Amino acid sequence: MINRIGEDEEAVERPFDLAMTVRLLRFLRPHVRYAVLALASLVVVSLTTLVGPYVTKIVIDRDILRGDLGALWALGFFYLVVAVVRYLAGRFEQRSIAVLGQHVLYDMRTGLFRRIQSMSFTFFDRRPTGKIMTRILNDVSNLNQLLSSGLVRMLGDLFTLVGIVVVMLSLDTRLALLAFVVLPVLFLLSTKLRRQIVERWRRVRRKISNINANLDESIVGARVVTAFHREPENTRRFAALTDETLGSWMQAIRANAFFGPAVDLTGTFGTVLVFWYGADLVRTGQVSIGLVVAFVSYLGSFWGPVSNIGQFYSTLLVAMASAERVFEFLDLTPEIRDVEGAVPLPPLKGRVTFRHVSFAYVPGRWALRDVDLDVSPGQRVALVGPTGAGKSSFLALLSRFYDPTLGQVLMDGHDIRSVQLDTLRRQVAVVLQETYIFKGSIRDNIRYSHPEADPAQVEAAARAAGAAAFIERLPEGYDTEVRERGSRLSVGQRQLIAFARAILADPRVLILDEATANIDTETELLIQAGLRTLLAGRTSFVAAHRLSTIREADRILVIDQGRIQESGTHEELIARRGRYYDLLRAQFQLQEQVGWFRRDAVAPLGPDGS
Amino acid sequence: MPHPAPPPGGGGSPRGPGIVDSAAGADEAAVGPWFKGLARPYLPFGLVAVGAAALGAVAALVPPYLAGVLVNRVLEGHDAKLLPLLIAAAVAASLVRGALSFIQQTRSERFGQGILQEIRNGLYERLVAHGFPYYDHVHTGQLMSRLTTDVEWVRTFFSNGFTQATTFVFTVVFVLAGIFVASPVLGALTLVLLPLLFLVILRFDRRVRPAYREIRRAMGRMTTTLQEAVAGIRVVKAFAQEHHEERRFEAVNREVFDRQVRAATLSATYIPLMDAIGWFLSGVMFLVGAALVIDHAMTLGSLVTVAGDFIVLVGPIRGLGGLVNMWEQGVAAGGRLVELWRQPPEIRSPEHPYAAARARGEVRFQHVGLAYDGVEALHDVTFHVAPGRRVAILGATGCGKSSLVHLIPRYYDVTAGSVELDGHDVRQWDLGALRSQVGVVLQESFLFSATLTENIAFGWPDAPAERVADVARAAQVDEFARRLPEGFDTVVGERGVGLSGGERQRVSIARALLVDPPVLVLDDATAAVDMETEWRIQEALSRRLGHRTTLLIAHRLSTLKEADEILVLEAGRIVQRGNHAELVRRDGLYRHLYEIQYRDRDLWERARAAGEGAT
Incomplete structure (x- = not known):
């Protein structure tokens, strides 16, 4: 397999940033009661942790050494009560943290989704779908770890740690200070060594995602692999990849397997120190045996909180990188949006006016220049011209996918920038060259433009578009499940579904980018028929490639270099023998000349007829 | 000696990986x-x-x-x-x-x-x-x-x-x-108490597993919804369905929320319970031990040992x-x-395969029938292509054109009759050798996430750079490659720069040309390419096609009219054959298609004539 993934990964970590953290914390505010509840129950849980060893001390020193059996019953009861409290508090803690986290996740995902939906096309033009999805799914989850479990647990652990330190110091200062010698080592292990381990696992994950991407392409591209007999080569490359993965996996495991023993050894040293000095203190009668045993127990409880705080640090750095990406999206402002005081567009008659419209995607590079045009309701307009002449830009301005740089686009006399976007787009429908098919039934796909439509309406639209014949031949008719990739529909069939969608929306103004693809003749005829129904009775703008479509237009606009070069009916323009005439002549001359087995290859005429 | 609990492993979590079905x-x-x-x-x-x-x-x-x-x-x-x-x-x-x-x-x-x-x-x-x-x-x-x-x-x-x-x-x-x-007393006690903990753990595991499965399903639904809303954004906006999509997303988002909270509630019921039971049991053990020590039934040291042992035991049981x-x-x-x-695999090399370094390129179909899953795709197809001849195949979508050409490199096996290359049944050929004789430009041009060069050299990874450059020119790849950020080193495909359908097809053509096969199959290879580029590709190819057997599938009659033979397919059968001149003269599907396709042309001719008349 040949592929290159994991080379352009986004930053995984960023240094701590206070302003960003404060902004993140704001997401907790609406759900602050869960945070408080979680924190309160965490404190109770840590208190019960602290009680254990202390009871041990009492039992050894007071009851065992004095032989007092009766007190044990009371302690047993005490244990039971503490266990119940510990259970209830633990339950509250875990549930509150989970609910808190899920609320934050929900809010963030919804917020991001809304923001992304409101963005205009320029935003999507530059970004692959996968990248956008990663922000909503993965980056948000990374933040969740920090905001819910991470933050709350860290506070709980800090409390436990301080509690242990205080209890130990109050039991015996000398012994406590001695025991604390291991603390810095534990902190170092939990940060430095752990970071190394995390880094190694990250490398493993990257390798695995390489393997998975490879597998995915091998399946989707299996036919090409077969066709070019690449099986042996691909198998060799794949084996090299799994070899690499094994290598880095073992590296990560070695670091991992070293970690536990290192912590264990540090703990042993601490314990040994306590016993060493403690034995001396016990011998001289300065402390009790129970105290030494309890001390060792407390020492054992150090590790948990220290480890968690170390982990919190890693989480924090990862979250900073994710937060930056999430905020980048949340801070976007859509270029196309309702202006202050936008009014609903009243039901249209279908008059469309361009008033000295110029448009540039990038400043200075004009896609349209000074287009001035008035189209009366119900007129059929065909746009012709070479690729890149400005036809698509012209169409994109009509439904306000972009705003003109200069001038105005008016519908029934309303500047489309001054009306509410959704009221505009409900009345101005677009059929794009490539039809997007949503996962679901064919019925749902047609109904997409008008979700409340009933089955009869859907079927009527399909009939009008000429799609009914092929749909009804499918085993499950309108209920046949389709999806974007690997869908069973041909290019032509997708077009017909798009037509049906547009007919169902019943717009006053219709915009269509005619497909350039070569479709088999039968389907082509169906599409022509569907197109006629689609355009009937509406103002329409078609970027047309087929003469049969162009010829039937009430008005043909010849567009080149961003300007309307000629305008008129087919007959008028033919008679004029200008750009239109040349364009057609070049096209038909080319059509004469294309052919896979020509013996006499002659250069075709350029689009300008030269 | 009590010691710190071992840290959680960085690798596979005990719950293991993601999706289970x-x-x-x-x-x-x-x-x-x-x-x-x-x-x-x-x-x-x-x-x-x-x-x-x-x-x-x-x-x-x-x-x-x-x-x-x-x-x-x-x-x-x-x-x-x-x-x-x-x-x-x-x-x-x-x-x-x-x-x-x-x-x-x-x-x-x-x-x-x-x-x-x-x-x-x-x-x-x-x-x-x-x-x-x-x-x-x-x-x-x-x-x-x-x-x-x-x-x-x-x-x-x-x-x-x-x-x-x-x-x-x-x-x-x-x-x-x-x-x-x-x-012994504490040992017996442990033996009695531990199963209690076992039971709670196993019960938790049974209950929480379906809950996690539900979460994964809900996540899957959310991912799909999101993916569609982003990939289909143009349609969403064209019909002003943003609110509809928002509602859909919020519904799945809410579902994920609910499932997560449900699973967390289960965890929050059982995990603290296990923890509290473990904690309580070790306390009870300690107190019973203390009583034994007071009774002089055991030493204080043994009690400390047992307490330590108990901690050692709890870890594995939790897991x-x-x-x-x-x-x-x-x-x-x-x-x-x-x-x-x-x-x-359904299709394999035979035990004693035939192989030739380079085939002459003679293709013969004899009474070929093909059925997929019991549905007939081809019926009694017989034709012969002499080395270096050009055959075009024409017919509506689904008539069996692709199926027919797929039989030559043995992508499928015939269900009746035989297909021969150079006089040997393709089922007798060594599969690798056979497939390297036949270059196919598939209808769907899939690009791998690799550089443009690597994609072109897919069939011959060590091809000399000049050869790659040469076929790239012929297939008009260099025309758009120059506009890419890193030219031929630009990563394309799913994870790289997206190319248009026409551009992908051109790469696909270059890919097939590079291996220089004696038999070339073009399956609707330029459907998404504009006419002028198509002309240029044909122009560059006309010299190269000369010496090889070519099978062409196309919809536009103008592009195939010079073929030596044209096969017209309808519902898996050859209904007409002959060259363009013959077929146009005869009544039949070919002429019908010809008339439709040349209608535009006639319109033009008439319009031009009228225009000329007017001036």
Whole structure:
């Protein structure tokens, strides 16, 4: 397999940033009661942790050494009560943290989704779908770890740690200070060594995602692999990849397997120190045996909180990188949006006016220049011209996918920038060259433009578009499940579904980018028929490639270099023998000349007829 | 001596990997023998790991024992001379334990990794050996989930499950023995109380698993909804359906929320319960022990030992639920994988294959019939193409054109009749040799996430740069490659720069040209290319096509009218054949199509004539 993934990964970590953290914390505010509840129950849980060893001390020193059996019953009861409290508090803690986290996740995902939906096309033009999805799914989850479990647990652990330190110091200062010698080592292990381990696992994950991407392409591209007999080569490359993965996996495991023993050894040293000095203190009668045993127990409880705080640090750095990406999206402002005081567009008659419209995607590079045009309701307009002449830009301005740089686009006399976007787009429908098919039934796909439509309406639209014949031949008719990739529909069939969608929306103004693809003749005829129904009775703008479509237009606009070069009916323009005439002549001359087995290859005429 | 609990592993979590969908087509009886066969070469790693686990379980008893001795002899008995010895022993024990744990972890992972690699490479080899018939039916998502999730479960089974299970057994046996030695009464008590904890753990595991499955499903739905809303944004905006999409997304988002909270509520019920029970039991043990000490039935040191032992025991027991899960999932995943593993490819080289370095390019179809899943696609197709001749195939979508050409490189096998290349039935050819004779430009031009150059050189990775540049020019790839950020080194495909349909087709043509096959098949190769580019490609190709057999599928009659022979297909049968001049003269489908297609042209001619008349 040949592929290159994991080379352009986004930053995984960023240094701590206070302003960003404060902004993140704001997401907790609406759900602050869960945070408080979680924190309160965490404190109770840590208190019960602290009680254990202390009871041990009492039992050894007071009851065992004095032989007092009766007190044990009371302690047993005490244990039971503490266990119940510990259970209830633990339950509250875990549930509150989970609910808190899920609320934050929900809010963030919804917020991001809304923001992304409101963005205009320029935003999507530059970004692959996968990248956008990663922000909503993965980056948000990374933040969740920090905001819910991470933050709350860290506070709980800090409390436990301080509690242990205080209890130990109050039991015996000398012994406590001695025991604390291991603390810095534990902190170092939990940060430095752990970071190394995390880094190694990250490398493993990257390798695995390489393997998975490879597998995915091998399946989707299996036919090409077969066709070019690449099986042996691909198998060799794949084996090299799994070899690499094994290598880095073992590296990560070695670091991992070293970690536990290192912590264990540090703990042993601490314990040994306590016993060493403690034995001396016990011998001289300065402390009790129970105290030494309890001390060792407390020492054992150090590790948990220290480890968690170390982990919190890693989480924090990862979250900073994710937060930056999430905020980048949340801070976007859509270029196309309702202006202050936008009014609903009243039901249209279908008059469309361009008033000295110029448009540039990038400043200075004009896609349209000074287009001035008035189209009366119900007129059929065909746009012709070479690729890149400005036809698509012209169409994109009509439904306000972009705003003109200069001038105005008016519908029934309303500047489309001054009306509410959704009221505009409900009345101005677009059929794009490539039809997007949503996962679901064919019925749902047609109904997409008008979700409340009933089955009869859907079927009527399909009939009008000429799609009914092929749909009804499918085993499950309108209920046949389709999806974007690997869908069973041909290019032509997708077009017909798009037509049906547009007919169902019943717009006053219709915009269509005619497909350039070569479709088999039968389907082509169906599409022509569907197109006629689609355009009937509406103002329409078609970027047309087929003469049969162009010829039937009430008005043909010849567009080149961003300007309307000629305008008129087919007959008028033919008679004029200008750009239109040349364009057609070049096209038909080319059509004469294309052919896979020509013996006499002659250069075709350029689009300008030269 | 009590010691800190071991840190959680950075690798596979005890819950194991993501998606599970048991049920579907598992063959669990075959799993045992398959696993055994896979594990055999790596068994030494596994055995070393088990050995280390057994010794580790013994070594775990040393610190509590030393703590007990310390309490009895040093703290109570004031035998200060023993202290340095005990301390040295504790440090030594920790080192030994550490070494054993290191060995156990790395060896058991090596064991699992060896098997993992065996499975991955083996499956990959088998997958690419499958051809078109297999991939016609495969669901990419499902297959991917087997190759990733199921494979990961099997690894977890061997890497973690296998040694954790042995460690569990050893630890329980040794520690119980240790407690019994220290105090038979406490040993008996442990034996009674521990199953209680077992039960809670197993019950939790049973209940939480379906909850996690629900979460994964809801997440899947959310991902799909999101993916569609983003990929289909143009349609969303064209029909102003943003609110509709928002509602849809919020519904799935809410569902994920609900499922997550439900699972968390379950966890929040059971995990603190297990924790509290464990905590309470160790307290009870300690108090009973204390009573025994007061009764002089045991020493204080033994009590400290037992308390330490008990802590050693609780860890593995907590992991029991995960262990059971690991086992079940491993076997279920293995059942699904063994099915993939054993499925032979439908199309294979014969035992004594024929091969030629370069075929002459003579293609013969004799009474060929083809049926997919019982539906007939081709019926009694007979024709002959002499070396270097050009044949065009015409017909409506679904009439069998692609099926026909797919039979030449044996992407499918005929169900009746035979297909021959150079007088040898294609089923007698060595598959690799046969396929390198036939260059096919497929209808769907798939690009891999690799550089443009690598994509063109797909069939010949070591091709000289000039050759690649030459075919790229011929297929008009360089025309758009120059506009790409890094030219021919630009990564394209799913994870790279997106190319238009027409651009992809041009790469596809270059790819087929590079291998310079004696037989070239163009299956609607320029459907998405504009006419002028098509003309340029044809222009560049006209010189190259000369010496090779060419089969062409196209819709536009103008592009195929110079073919030596045109086959008109309708519902899997050849209904007309001949050259353009003959076919136009005859009544039939060809002429019908000709009339439709040239209508535009006639319109133009008439318009031009009228225009001329007017002036």
